[in-house]
Amino acid sequence: MLFNSLDFCLFLPLVFVLYWYGTRHSLRAQNALIVLASYVFYGWWDWRFLLLILGSTAVDFWVGRRIAASSGGRRRAYLGVSIAVNLGVLIYFKYADFFLASFAEAFTFFGHPFSRQALGVVLPVGISFYTFQTLSYSIDVYRGKLPASNDPLAFAAFVSFFPQLVAGPIERATRLLPQFGRRREFDYDQAVYGGKQILWGLFKKMVVADNCAVVVNEVFADPGAYAGSTLLLGAALFAFQIYGDFSGYSDIAIGTARLFGIRLTRNFAYPYFSRNIGEFWRRWHISLSTWFRDYLYIPLGGSRGTQVRVIRNTFVIFLVSGLWHGANWTFVIWGGLHALYFLPLLLTGRNRKYTGIVAADRKLPSGREALGMLGTFTLVTIGWVFFRADSLGEAWLYLERIASASLFAEPIFPGRRDALVTVGFVLLLLGIEWWGRRRDVPLLQVEGILPRRLWIMFYYAFAVCTLLAAGRSQAFIYFQF
Incomplete structure (x- = not known):
């Protein structure tokens, strides 16, 4: 369902009225309506893709509880389950055909023609956004930044909240999930x-x-x-x-x-x-830029250490950001180009100017x-x-x-x-x-x-x-x- 469509013009007022006049006295009813409306909103394209959201929701809700109840290596193992499932689903649906094509082209380049048949995988709308959102929840529970959710309905609302489900902002569980843990009151202003x-x-x-x-x-x-x-x-x-x-x-x-x-x-x-480019990346797609900063760049060492390490980390984060946007070498080049733009500022300490x-x-x-x-x-x-x-x-x-x-x-x-x-x-x-x-x-x-x-x-x-x-x-x- 598109925001600029007649369908949404009818959908939004209906959900708004039901939400404030039918569920305002009950937190569970509010969250249940949000989940139902979100599934209708997303399933409007293809109801079969709802299975991915349901699966991602179930896996990360279970993982969060298991991490909270475990210690040591078991916690890392459960986190690994969340990472493997979320990235595995994302890689298959978004990059399977791209990797097959690149593999075949590499063989052909070295004089060994390689015939392959595309898988023809259909890309589910918004998969890059909600997989990153649920993945950040598991990581933050593992890091102790928030307690594991005990309310499956609130957690499902956090994962599927329809306004930002298919194109962000990519919300952190530390910010969004607690809002589904308390009843909302209508605020006219x-x-x-x-x-x-x-x-x-x-x-x-x-x-x-x-x-x-x-x-x-x-x-x-x-x-x-x-x-x-x-x-x-x-x-x-x-x-x-x-x-x-x-x-x-x-x-x-x-x-x-x-x-x-x-x-x-x-x-x-x-x-x-x-x-400058440093300021641009603090102002463009802020939720994704900060996601990569907190969950990839800083764990790699960030801007600490030798210049070689700083250069490596910068290229990693921009190349991955490029690949996140699409399964095409054009996006990888786009990311690498921005890494080249950004490096002189970082190495001279002017990236925060x-x-x-x-x-x-x-x-x-x-x-x-x-x-x-x-x-x-x-x-x-x-x-x-x-x-x-x-x-x-x-x-x-x-x-x-x-x-x-x-x-x-x-x-x-x-x-x-x-x-x-x-x-x-x-x-x-x-x-x-x-x-x-x-x-x-x-x-x-x-x-x-x-x-x-x-x-x-x-x-x-x-x-x-x-x-x-x-x-x-x-x-x-x-x-x-």
Whole structure:
């Protein structure tokens, strides 16, 4: 079920009414409704994939209890069960065909043609997200950061909570699970706040991302047919497509969770206002970046030890992050490229240079900040070419065309007028985010400068404009991960 679909427009109000009018006096009833609604939401695509969620839930609930009741080597063994099951399921469904293809290509490269037949495994929606979420629970119980859950219903709600089930944020059990252990009371202000965040997320997805997708899909389908200038703008529009698409999903998820009295982790913090790559990764897909930091990078030794070890750890975390996004060498290269971007900052101790809001006490950035943001966006956009391309060959062709003399030709887009309107939507997005960059939801900035009646009218007008300007409906990009 898509957030931007008619099905969800009917599903959400129904669940909301049942939740607050039918279950508000009982914690178990609240959690039971959340689990039921989440299974309906996920099973809308294919009910058979519910078996994976049920299996993951059962295994990690059992593992958590066994870890809590054991000691020494037995605890490590039970943790190993959770890691093996979760990663085993993820590797099979997401990477089996990729590894088979790479194996066959390696044999062919060395002069031994190897015929193979693809398994044709269908990738379950959101499997990368909920497997990481349940895996973090087992690890945190093992580390003693939280007690093992004794309530299977609350645990099932934690694993399957529908707003963030298929594309995050990837929640930690230490933050989300306790919220299902206490009855929620309706908070009008939080519900209204959530509605405003949903509105902002729908704008980013339906107006910005979906309109960018029309141009991006045309350009990336045949990069050899376009001038370098057109390809450059196409790459920039993909940067805003994936940002509007993914951060829009996160905003809708976080806002929807607020409607049910649940707080989720902020997942994006205006990443395109970053002044270097280190700041970008503190602002982009925050829940995944911190997951890899806490469960992979730090256990490997982090930034402690020799430079060789630091370089190794940095490449490991970025390459694994790339592979997490998809079973294609383009994602591995994308991850490796960001490791190369990040290493100079890490080795010189400048990776934590920018931790505050850009131009926090000014209306405009300084010249140095503006150059830093432009340079960071350029590096990130080069990486997005590999992320979006279907193959390494296509990515190299795309970049070669950008680097050619045709970069200085007039950019000609398919549907030129629509492309210009899309650029206008992108500029509007940037303007609103810059204006409200001190808030989690930039639209809220209007409440600080207008009387109540006027800002209420503003929200209604913005909602109407969002619906009128909505582009062609597109599936969320991160559903494939």
